[in-house]
Amino acid sequence: MExxxxxxxxxxxxxxxxRDFYELGALHTICDVNQELGTQFKSQFxxxxxxxxxxxxxxxxAIKAVVIATPAVHHYQMAKDALxxxxxxxxxxxxxLKVDQGAELVKLAEQQNLILMVGHILQYHPALEKLKELIDRGDLGKIQYIxxxxxxxxxxxxxxxxxxxxAPHDISAILFLLNEMPETVCATGGSYLQAKIPDVTLTTMDFKSGVKSHIFVSWLHPFKEQKLVVVGDKKMAVFDDMSKGEIISLSS
Ligand SMILES: NC(=O)c1ccc[n+]([C@@H]2O[C@H](COP(=O)([O-])OP(=O)(O)OC[C@H]3O[C@@H](n4cnc5c(N)ncnc54)[C@H](O)[C@@H]3O)[C@@H](O)[C@H]2O)c1
Structure with a gap:
């Protein structure tokens, strides 16, 4: 690989x-404004x-592709400059961080004939792929709620x-499972630790097919939970990413 x-x-x-791009033999350069980090990686690779x-x-x-893992506020401008x-x-x-900026980047990538990919890593989780297979095969019946x-x-x-x-993880996972865009989206939240930066949000999404969904995210919660539940009219599935046993379980 080049x-x-x-x-x-x-x-x-x-x-x-x-680490991953290095192991693939594709990494050419790293860039960080924090010089210390650069020196640290240089001693490793x-x-x-x-x-x-x-x-x-x-x-x-020599650089054909750029991987951006800076804080979210920089994504739009850096992705635009790179494209x-x-x-x-x-x-x-x-x-x-703004819908019109996201749409502009998608359009720009199309115009430039370049790949623009977002790190929606959960979509590539084997358990989520399995869940999609179960849904597409009709094993859960008609999906009612996620x-x-x-x-x-x-x-x-x-x-x-x-x-x-x-929430980008959960939104991308739900859209991937349903293969459908929502008709209505509503999000509310609360800011407790910092002014105007919600720590907890609840988002609901309703789909034309009749499926309803919600996403509850928080970094101010007494325990860790990463659970996605799909309710069908035949079976219900739970994808528990924290489980030490079965990651996917089914019940009637
Ligand atoms: N996919 C996932 O599961 C996952 C998990 C954690 C974070 N993330 C994403 O990764 C991104 C980074 O998050 P993080 O937790 O690593 O943040 P971080 O603050 O630990 O790291 C960001 C790095 O970017 C550097 N940086 C800032 N501005 C820069 C600039 N202009 N040029 C070069 N370097 C610059 C900083 O010095 C820092 O080292 C975020 O978008 C976050 O959403 C994804």
Whole structure:
């Protein structure tokens, strides 16, 4: 494999992407404004280049794709700059913090004939793929209701709220399972730790097929729970990502 990918933002999550692209033999450069992190990675992966300036990556013809794992507030501008510099883009969720910015990026990628992919990692979870197979085969019957809880204590963010931080996983999973876009969406939340940054949100989505759903996310919750429940008219399925035993269980 050719080494032509750069990872930008090598913090808490970006380090996983660095490891994976390195192991695939595709990593060319890492970029972080925090020089210490660059030095740390350089000692681990000596053949990888480390730079602090994003612009340097964009001007480098050896880089064909950019992986963005900086805080969410930077995603829109960095993805846009990378697409305009003719680089394919993998951007961590959320794609952007405003709907029109997200739509603009999708359009730009289409115009430039470039790949724009968002890190909706849950869609590739084997258990979710299995659940989709069960739904598509009709094993659960007609789907009536889906809900997803993603609850934990931390990791509290300062630049984005809990909806942007956690719910993209659940929204992408539900849309993937139903293969349908919602007709109505309603979200409410509460800010307790920081002004105007909700720590807890409840989102409901109603679909034309009659399916109703809700997503409950919180980083201010006494225990960790990651559970997605699908209620069909024949069977019900639970995908428990924290389970030490069966990850998917079925009941009639
Ligand atoms: N898919 C998942 O399960 C998952 C899990 C955690 C985080 N994430 C996503 O990953 C992204 C990063 O989150 P995190 O927890 O790693 O944050 P973080 O703060 O730990 O890391 C972000 C890094 O980006 C660097 N950075 C900031 N501005 C920069 C710039 N202009 N140029 C270069 N580097 C810059 C910071 O120095 C830092 O090292 C977020 O979008 C988050 O939603 C995804």
């Amino acid at each position: 080494r032509n990918i750069a990872v930008v933002g090598v913090g808490y999550w970006g380090k996983n992407l660095v 000596s053949e990888i280049r480390s730079v602090e300036s994003f612009d340097r990556l964009l001007n480098d013809p 305009l510099a003719k680089k394919h883009v993998f951007v961590e969720k959320p794609l952007a 809900y997803s809880n993603r609850l934990n204590i931390g990791k509290i963010r300062f630049e984005e709220n809990i909806l942007w931080s956690f």
